[in-house]
Amino acid sequence: MTRAGYTFDIIPPGVDEQRLVGESPDAFVARIAMAKATAVSSGLKDNRLVLAADTVVVVDGDVLGKPRDTDDAFSMLRRLSGRTHQVLTGVAVVGGGDRRTAVAATQVTLVDLDDCAIGAYVATGEPMDKAGAYGAQGIASRFIDRIEGSYTNVVGLPLPVVERLIRELDHAV
Secondary structure, eight states: OTTTTOOOOOOOOOOOOOOOTTOOHHHHHHHHHHHHHHHHHHTOSSOOOEEEEEEEEEETTEEEOSOSSHHHHHHHHHHHTTOEEEEEEEEEEEETTEEEEEEEEEEEEEOOOOHHHHHHHHHTSGGGGSGGGOOTTTGGGGGEEEEESOHHHHHSOOHHHHHHHHHHHHHHO
16 A cells, blocks of 8 residues: 555454355455444544455355464365465445445466475465465465456455545545
């Protein structure tokens, strides 16, 4: 965000990030992003613009968040190996009594990974705080065969979506 010219503070939202029974992946990330933005906004004394997001990986209709442990990370990467999956990011912007939300979707294909490559990658610790157990901007960049859609969505925030929502909110206020 800094490289894109944004000035910001990071405020942890402290919200429950459990998926509701039957909730679609799109609805899930949009709801969690809005819950985070609303929680932070309600705790502020001033009327700053609040941006929040939530990202998941979806494969075969299943939502993969951050791995619970190294075994979970290994299992996720084994499942994603040689396949195309979707990275979904819900983005919410709140400010001036108004709110906007959107979901960005990007298709990512990983190369075939053998157990040795997966084990070595998991041992680096990099997968442990990443949805789907990989960071496309880090060591795992060598595992990315193809990205269709927003690269910034895969490595952090879908910046074109962020910019659009901020502009929409700015025009509404």
